[in-house]
Amino acid sequence: MIQMENLHKSFQDLEVLKGVSLQVEKGEILALIGGSGHGKTVILKHVAGLMKPDRGRVYVNGKDVYKLRGDELEQLRSHLGFLFQSGALFSSLNVFDNVAFPLREKTRLGEREIREKVINVLEQVGLSGAEDKYPAQISGGMIKRTALARSLVRNPEIMLFDEPTTGLDPVIAHIILDLIKSVHKDLGFTGIIVSHELSRVFQIVQKVAMLHEGLILFVGTPEEIMVSRDPVVRQFVTEALRIPSSAMRSFDREEKPRGKE
Amino acid sequence: MFIRKLGALSVTGLRRTGRLGLFFVTTFFFAVTPPLKFSQLLKQIQFIGFQSALVIFLTGAFTGMVLGLQGFYTLNRFGSAALLGPMVALSLIKELGPVLSALMVTGRAGSAMTAEIGIMRITEQIDAIKLMGLNPFRYLVVPKFLAGIFALPLLTAIFNVVGIFGGYVIGVKLLGIGEGTYFGEMSNHVTVQDIVQGIYKSLSFGALIPWVCCYKGYYVGYGAEGVSKATTQAVVLSSVLILFWDYILTSALF
Numbered sequence: 118m119i120q121m122e123n124l125h126k127s128f129q130d131l132e133v134l135k136g137v138s139l140q141v142e143k144g145e146i147l148a149l150i151g152g153s154g155h156g157k158t159v160i161l162k163h164v165a166g167l168m169k170p171d172r173g174r175v176y177v178n179g180k181d182v183y184k185l186r187g188d189e190l191e192q193l194r195s196h197l198g199f200l201f202q203s204g205a206l207f208s209s210l211n212v213f214d215n216v217a218f219p220l221r222e223k224t225r226l227g228e229r230e231i232r233e234k235v236i237n238v239l240e241q242v243g244l245s246g247a248e249d250k251y252p253a254q255i256s257g258g259m260i261k262r263t264a265l266a267r268s269l270v271r272n273p274e275i276m277l278f279d280e281p282t283t284g285l286d287p288v289i290a291h292i293i294l295d296l297i298k299s300v301h302k303d304l305g306f307t308g309i310i311v312s313h314e315l316s317r318v319f320q321i322v323q324k325v326a327m328l329h330e331g332l333i334l335f336v337g338t339p340e341e342i343m344v345s346r347d348p349v350v351r352q353f354v355t356e357a358l359r360i361p362s363s364a365m366r367s368f369d370r371e372e373k374p375r376g377k378e
Numbered sequence: 379m380f381i382r383k384l385g386a387l388s389v390t391g392l393r394r395t396g397r398l399g400l401f402f403v404t405t406f407f408f409a410v411t412p413p414l415k416f417s418q419l420l421k422q423i424q425f426i427g428f429q430s431a432l433v434i435f436l437t438g439a440f441t442g443m444v445l446g447l448q449g450f451y452t453l454n455r456f457g458s459a460a461l462l463g464p465m466v467a468l469s470l471i472k473e474l475g476p477v478l479s480a481l482m483v484t485g486r487a488g489s490a491m492t493a494e495i496g497i498m499r500i501t502e503q504i505d506a507i508k509l510m511g512l513n514p515f516r517y518l519v520v521p522k523f524l525a526g527i528f529a530l531p532l533l534t535a536i537f538n539v540v541g542i543f544g545g546y547v548i549g550v551k552l553l554g555i556g557e558g559t560y561f562g563e564m565s566n567h568v569t570v571q572d573i574v575q576g577i578y579k580s581l582s583f584g585a586l587i588p589w590v591c592c593y594k595g596y597y598v599g600y601g602a603e604g605v606s607k608a609t610t611q612a613v614v615l616s617s618v619l620i621l622f623w624d625y626i627l628t629s630a631l632f
């Protein structure tokens with residue numbers, strides 16, 4: 118379970134999070150949506166304990182992330198997978214070694230078992246045959262899939278996906294989202310997924326939260342957000358779903374005056 | 379308004395100095411406690427050596443040759459050209475060898491350290507290391523730190539030997555000092571203590587360069603333009619600190 122309470126975070130003069138509270142139940146996936154630069158990545162980094170909030174708390178499985186010391190934090194992180202927006206592959210290691218890295222460093226598995234696991238997970242993400250390539254030699258989509266394999270290889274209980282499909286062609290994007298869905302079915306992790314691919318993501322997640330200007334503007338099920346009357350939410354969702362803007366505008370004219378009353 | 383700005387500036391400055399100091403303490407702590415990433419250490423020693431060997435060789439040769447030339451004409455005025463050997467050797471061993479080697483290593487390997495760690499920071503690789511429950515200091519900083527301490531005295535030794543030979547070529551082959559005089563006077567006048575002083579200097583520069591350059595990479599600004607800025611800053615700060623520390627050591631210890 119992931120629980121955020123009243124998170125505040127500023128960078129110099131820029132106030133990014135202005136009191137974010139959000140809860141993800143065990144086994145649930147939450148889609149975190151919102152315009153770019155509104156602080157979605159910052160939220161994920163707080164959950165993983167990579168950033169310290171100025172105010173507020175984060176609980177993961179009931180434990181306050183910022184009260185954990187050394188071993189306890191390591192323990193928590195060993196159950197946590199994070200797919201970074203940029204992939205964050207180690208540029209000095211090839212695809213195989215990148216995926217094997219957490220196993221080699223943090224488990225007592227022998228090289229044969231590691232090999233088996235890595236080959237297996239690479240096959241799942243459709244990267245068989247790319248084991249020997251270096252991050253500089255592969256496409257953005259392959260980087261994301263390698264990073265996904267690396268974050269999944271230790272069967273995490275908590276998964277944070279930061280824009281797993283942004284910048285990928287639709288076919289690859291769907292492969293990745295389908296994979297996330299099937300892994301979730303198998304492993305039942307608790308997760309947060311940041312994505313702009315709403316139509317697909319809404320089929321995977323149980324809950325949606327929309328971040329806007331440092332605050333959670335909406336939390337609910339995918340069905341609920343589709344009928345939200347909040348103009349900002351509606352505009353964002355509509356645009357993200359790429360409903361023709363002419364239809365959108367006529368809808369707006371009817372509804373907006375009412376919203377302003 | 380001006381006073382307030384000045385105050386804010388000095389607070390930021392103090393905080394940064396504190397952070398730089400803390401970075402050293404942390405690095406030192408992880409350097410002296412196991413486990414050590416031995417393969418990373420070897421890679422870094424090779425990297426620093428490889429990056430810097432040629433430039434050390436060239437600067438050493440030309441420095442020695444210039445010393446031979448300048449030293450000969452200066453000493454000749456006082457009729458003591460025979461002392462060219464010790465003059466070249468002492469200048470190199472006590473001062474120019476350690477300092478110029480350190481400046482060259484800063485320019486070659488130090489800037490590369492900043493860029494490497496800075497890029498790892500902005501591409502979230504450092505976050506990924508932390509998330510795997512690993513310590514980025516052990517993986518990234520400590521191997522560079524120890525490699526610097528190990529490699530710099532060796533590079534300095536190369537610099538000195540090549541420099542002394544450069545002085546020999548000018549003084550003996552070109553200007554006609556006796557070969558026996560050049561090396562004989564050298565062994566008469568250069569003491570073990572001189573050599574030890576030089577080694578102290580190069581050891582401390584070997585720690586200083588990775589410390590400052592890794593620090594600048596680790597706290598690189600947000601975004602890509604930060605890396606090039608950090609690299610420049612690392613080279614400038616490291617060079618200034620090398621000269622500053624050289625003065626402190628020279629005046630305090632010797």
Ligand SMILES: Nc1ncnc2c1ncn2[C@@H]1O[C@H](COP(=O)(O)OP(=O)(O)O)[C@@H](O)[C@H]1O
Nearest residue numbers: 128131133152153154155156157158159160600
């Ligand atoms: N480490 C940092 N230092 C300074 N500013 C940051 C840092 N991380 C994020 N920001 C700023 O915080 C804001 C939110 O960033 P982010 O969470 O990455 O947005 P997004 O919702 O697109 O993921 C942006 O304006 C970004 O510039």
Ligand SMILES: [Mg+2]
Nearest residue numbers: 157158202279
């Ligand atoms: Mg982001």
